[in-house]
Amino acid sequence: MLKGSAGIGAVALAGCLGGGGDQVDMTVGSSSSGSSTYGNSQAIQRVVSQESDSINFITQDAGGDPQSIRLYADGELNSYSAGNYILNQALQETGPFEAPDNVSDYPQHGFGHLSLNLYWMALEDSDIETTDDLPGRDIYALPAGWGLRAMTEEMYGNAGLWEELEEGVVNFETTEAASALEEGRVEAFVVYTSNFTQLPSWATEIDSRVDVRAIEMTDDFVTAAEDFGGAGYQEVDEIGGWEQDVQGGDFPKHTWTETYPYLFSPDIPADAVYELMEICHNNYQSMQDANPTILDWSDPENFTFALTHTDEIPIHPGAADWYEENDVWDDSWTRGDE
Structure with missing residues (x-):
């Protein structure tokens, strides 16, 4: 069962960034309550709510990484954190993702947040x-x-x-x-x-x-x-x-x-993902106050360590912009379509 601060189906974009005070909802599957991924997401959510008028970062207890991947494929999430082991199982259609339980719809890479x-x-x-x-x-x-x-x-x-x-x-x-x-x-x-x-x-x-x-x-x-x-x-x-x-x-x-990356739907505007990474880069210490597990994101390289399936999954355009502007873009990566 999906639990958290927003109900099932609350994944549609609330609007485009910019005028009229519209917000972009990022409904982020983050394993079970009490897990490190969930704790990281809650710390990010807290600071984003203070620092941004345009992003609504919503932490969802999805019950585990396989469930996050399935809920995204079913349209119940538009973002998630998942371990690279489980992500690889989904891509290779092994383990819990063997046919007929395979999925075919994936978000795009954002940034790494946890080892x-x-x-x-x-x-x-x-x-x-x-x-x-x-x-x-x-x-x-x-x-x-x-x-x-x-x-x-x-x-x-x-x-x-x-x-x-x-x-x-x-x-x-x-x-x-x-x-x-x-x-x-x-x-x-x-x-x-x-x-x-x-x-x-x-x-x-x-x-x-x-x-x-x-x-x-x-x-x-x-x-x-x-x-x-x-x-x-x-x-x-x-x-x-x-x-x-x-x-x-x-x-x-x-x-x-x-290792764990965040991944985001290509339907989420590039500006929103870029802004999220800027907030993490500039406010990681405030996030660490809420959860010491948060990385030191003052170093742009620390966003990139968990991007391990880039042959199959492209980099979200907003993340790609951020990496390019901070001189940590890898030419072997693929930029995702908006």
């Missing part, structure tokens, strides 16, 4: 020390409708590891995660930070209520992440973002990574 870095943790008093201890245990691998969950399933499935893990997977929304750990309904879980340093709100609740620690990823699990082309991989010295000590020991912390 999520995933890793394994367990309850502090659990005897789970490494990922080899996970089979047969009750674990949480993020909500079943999320792109991050699908990415994790495929990554471990390709390596022959998911089948044993799946037997113990317990499904619930992130809002229930702290309670499930506190009550012992799950012992281990997948969590993520934004840009390696910020927790989503549901993990912040875990941090305040439950003692947890990182566990070591063993060779088979590390190889699964390294060999998986659908996500990035990185080894870090320590896990950031937590108030409690969650390092779990002196071992490398292995993460797999997903």
